[in-house]
Amino acid sequence: GQQLNQSPQSMFIQEGEDVSMNCTSSSIFNTWLWYKQDPGEGPVLLIALYKAGELTSNGRLTAQFGITRKDSFLNISASIPSDVGIYFCAGLAATFEYNNAGNMLTFGGGTRLMVKP
Amino acid sequence: DGGITQSPKYLFRKEGQNVTLSCEQNLNHDAMYWYRQDPGQGLRLIYYSQIVNDFQKGDIAEGYSVSREKKESFPLTVTSAQKNPTAFYLCASSSPRDSFQETQYFGPGTRLLVL
Numbered sequence: 001g002q003q004l005n006q007s008p009q010s011m012f013i014q015e016g017e018d019v020s021m022n023c024t025s026s027s028i029f030n031t032w033l034w035y036k037q038d039p040g041e042g043p044v045l046l047i048a049l050y051k052a053g054e055l056t057s058n059g060r061l062t063a064q065f066g067i068t069r070k071d072s073f074l075n076i077s078a079s080i081p082s083d084v085g086i087y088f089c090a091g092l093a094a095t096f097e098y099n100n101a102g103n104m105l106t107f108g109g110g111t112r113l114m115v116k117p
Numbered sequence: 118d119g120g121i122t123q124s125p126k127y128l129f130r131k132e133g134q135n136v137t138l139s140c141e142q143n144l145n146h147d148a149m150y151w152y153r154q155d156p157g158q159g160l161r162l163i164y165y166s167q168i169v170n171d172f173q174k175g176d177i178a179e180g181y182s183v184s185r186e187k188k189e190s191f192p193l194t195v196t197s198a199q200k201n202p203t204a205f206y207l208c209a210s211s212s213p214r215d216s217f218q219e220t221q222y223f224g225p226g227t228r229l230l231v232l
Contacts, residue, residue: 031219042123042207042223043160088159092219105221109159 006089006108014116019076021111023089031092032072033105034063038085046087047074079115086110120144121224123208128229130195130202138193138227140208149191150209150221153177160207166191195229203231 006023013019023032031050035043047058049065049072056063060077072089089108121142130136140149148167152160162175166185180199185191191210195202208224 033220035223040205040226040228042121042226045220045222048220090221104162104165105219107160112157 004089004091004106004108006111008111009109010112010114012114012116013079015079015081017079019079019083019113020073021087021089022071022073023091023108024071025091025106026070027093028069029072029091029093030069032063032065033090033092034061034072034074035088035090036085037088037110043088076113079113081115081117084113084115086112121208121210121222123206123224123227125227126225128227129232130229131232133197135194135196136229138195138206138208138229140191140193140224141189142191142208142210142222142224143189144210144222145188146210146212146222147188148211149185150211151175151181151183151191151193152207152209154205154207154226163193163206202229204229 004023004025033048034046036046037043046061047056047063049056052065052069053067054065063074065072076083088110090105092105124139128136150165151163153163154160161177163177163181164172164175164183166172169185169188172183172185180196182194206227209221211221
């Protein structure tokens with residue numbers, strides 16, 4: 001299946017710094033989801049976006065649904081050590097032909113975040 | 118509490134053996150999914166089911182089988198035909214298929230190791 005282009009693949013930052021990551025696609029999406037996965041655990045939903053241009057916050061996390069509907073961004077402000085993990089984006093395509101199996105998500109390859117205390 | 122449970126947390130498979138991974142949800146979700154995750158990789162779809170007694174192959178279904186006899190349960194069998202089964206397996210479920218506010222929720226995962 002199609003993969004979303006997620007970047008960067010990894011980041012090593014100092015505690016207190018802001019973080020930004022993004023996902024892009026050649027297809028238009030109706031939904032963008034951002035997950036965080038801790039080692040050995042399942043992904044946990046952080047933010048869900050359902051409308052182009054939408055900007056949604058969850059504590060220190062802010063995500064935006066790109067106006068072109070082909071991209072999304074996740075920002076983390078004032079990072080702390082517990083932010084360490086892998087962050088995944090996921091999108092639900094807009095066209096029935098691409099998504100002809102129903103509500104099938106496409107996942108990005110993940111951004112591995114490491115925070116130095 | 119509502120959620121998705123997977124068992125066991127760790128599973129060991131001998132050569133030529135079939136093993137079954139359990140996934141149960143009490144979220145009243147119609148759709149359920151199985152993903153495989155290899156170290157440092159993203160998620161790849163194995164099988165999915167949008168309704169009881171129906172399921173479809175995902176991107177990497179070879180060597181796997183599923184059943185969906187109950188809404189709450191979607192077990193995955195890793196057969197002996199799967200030559201490289203060592204991976205982290207994730208089960209997910211989602212809200213009704215006609216909803217435009219699609220969201221998938223994941224279980225805690227099962228790590229399968231080959232002896």
